[in-house]
Amino acid sequence: MKNNKINLAIAGVNGRMGKSILKILNTSKINNLTLNGVTEHKLSLKKENKILYKSNFLNIKSNLIDIKNQFDILIDFTNPKTTLENINFCKKYKKKIVIGTTGFTEQQKLIIKKISKDIAVILSSNFSQGINFLLKIIENFTKILCKNKEINNLDIDIIEKHHKNKKDSPSGTALSLKDMIIYNYKKFNIVKKVTCHSIRAADLYGEHNILFSFIGEQIELIHKASNRIPFAKGAINAAIWLSNKKTGIYNMHDVLGI
Template sequence: MKNNQIRLAIAGINGRMGKNILTVLNTENENNILLNCILEKKKKILNNLDKILYKSHLLKINYNIIDVIDKFDVLIDFTNPFSTMENINICKKYNKKIVIGTTGFTKEQKIIITKISKKIAVILSSNFSQGINILFKIIENITKIFCKNKQKNLDIDIIEKHHKNKIDFPSGTALSIGDIILKIFKKNNIVKKINFHSIRAADLYGEHNILFSFIGEQIELTHKVSNRISFAKGAIQAAIWISNKNKGIYSMHDVLGI
């Protein structure tokens, strides 16, 4: 291992995002990052295979993060709220950095994550694609214009589509979009309601449509992904970015500098 390499761990290696992150690491030349350990729940091990090919060697799947706690610097976690909360508490105890792509947290869990970020560096994002984070900024600017012009009778709808196995709805990204809009309206002393619409079907990767409708006109913003590679690349970029941070809670806005 090179001295400047970031030792990476992935939680949920057999999940959709875990597999895509592994694909990116296997196919792209990321010299400054080394996948050193992979984690999965025992019940999710496929076909009794306990090793996965990484670069030119087999990497053993671990069932307990404590067993490999000295082998990584940054953990990427796309699992579920229960597992992520377990992992972030362990990362806090052993001073490890964590990139969280899990969604569906309760308000109480988000408060705990924020408190933990006072001890370690945390990136928490509902979506790691570059495009969606640029869209967040566009939505922020459009909402400010609506507030400035005191647009009346404005209807706001957010429609999101994901694969049928996605448990949480609305999606974390849809909720993030809603939070951006509502915070700006609240800052301008305007009460506004947002209508959320969720579709769970087949193997849809992810699509978000934001509709601003008023008399005689409609503005529609859309973001689509054709595969999960963009999310995987964003998560790896986030892991590299956070590697030199000591503590604090960050988002992909910070990573991308937007």
């Protein structure tokens, strides 16, 4: 990128996260960052195939090839199938990509990791600061629990709530929390069951409750989102951070330096 200018594109601009990212970009002044291209699945395009960005209108395209010369970094909150198509496009044309899509299979994650040898990738199930700080807290907390002789009497449950149209269940964030706990137990040669519970209702933005239950007492760690702004800001900050990377796969812990 010349003169450190970041040319950005959004895949899935009419989706919940796409709209939230666009809103932040329209209401914030971010030096050296410009939104130059947006895409949406052709079946989702409305009669008016334009969006307002700053004082100009951008045409919404149905695929990335139409804007391949207009961006350096793509933010993608779509679905696993579309994201894999998009990351292969980014590999071919040497673009960087921020992936917020969840619901990938293990095989799909391996494909993304392999492609990251050629381009820079951020893959995260959640872009909010709060959730990523919570993951760090849980990492340290489980280390303490593993040293406790009563650990076998502990039940661990993750309760997550999202809007009724969210397709993956449990959420990618819930699975990240679960993986963090199990990973730390394995370090102490302890096999521990972590149970996820999902609620899909109305237009909930996202809530994650990690419940550690002992006999006679419980410890709860809770993160609640009241809107999508923290996720949108996190994705934009991730794109800015990624602009200085050439290859490799990263997550929000890398972006936040935690």
